Amino acid sequence: MSAATPAKRVVVLDYGFGNVRSAERAVARAGAEVEITRDYDRAMNADGLLVPGVGAFASCMAGLREARGEWIVERRLAGGRPVLGVCVGMQILFARGVEHGVETEGLAEWPGTVGPLKADVVPHMGWNTVDAPAGSRLFAGVPSGERFYFVHSYAVHDWEFEATHAAMTAPLVGWTTHGSPFVAAVENGPLWATQFHPEKSGDAGAQLLSNWIGTL
Structure with a gap:
């Protein structure tokens, strides 16, 4: 009888700005060995x-x-090592964020600007659907119309992507509407991200985390 396959090891990056315990519990339930660290x-x-x-x-x-953390993310991606950004952990992957007229540079893994939500009610807090892209591995097994949990006041409204060579393919982008459409999820090689909180999104969020762990 062959030995059982060891669980994949996931680090939740502890840099002072995230619900690390909720993420730890959700990833563990999805079948991974989890550690919270900034090492x-x-x-x-x-x-x-x-x-x-x-x-x-x-x-x-x-x-x-x-x-x-910027070195960790950049060097992991350079080596094709998977990274999942959640909520503001997704936003900082874009080129810049603008809050109260102040612009801050992001990690620039993707072009684009994070700006205020264009809606009458802000923050966007609660459950909403996501228009998942065709061929998505992140949303595999999630029924159409499933709802996910959002808590945010800023988002990316304009997706900007320009291939730098012919072999490049565009990332898969999922959208949600609150007042106006905004980017809710991205799959781009080893880099995946969600604006919503999969760890707070019940069975649908658990499926997404399981899908991610299955690619590790």
């Missing part, structure tokens, strides 16, 4: 890295840089 080597060597985020874009970026 550079452990984060680099994990099978998967989850980058949470709650609060202001500028504060999250400052905390990420203080924890050397």
Whole structure:
């Protein structure tokens, strides 16, 4: 009889701006071995890295840089190692964020600007559907019309992507509408991200996390 396949090891990056305990519990329920840490080597060597985020874009970026998180994310992606960003942990992957007229540089893994939601009711807090892209691995097995939990006041409204060579394919982008459409999820090689909180999204969120872990 062959030995059981060891569980994939996921690090939840602890840089001071995320619901790390909720993420830890949800990822563990989805079948991974989970550790909360900001240790550079452990984060680099994990099978998967989850980058949470709650609060202001500028504060999250400052905390990420203080924890050397930008180096961890960039070097993992350069080596094709999976990263999942959640909520503001997704927003900081874009080129910039603008809050109260102040612009802050993001990690620029994707072009685009995070700005205020264009809606009468802000923050966007509660359950909403996501228009998942065709061929999505992130949303595999999730019924159409399923709802996910959002808590945010800022989002990316204009998706900008330009292939730098012919072999490149465009990322898969999921959209949600609150007042106007905004980016709710992205799948781009080893880099996946969600504006909503899968760890707070019940069975649908658990399926997404299981799908991600299955790619590690």
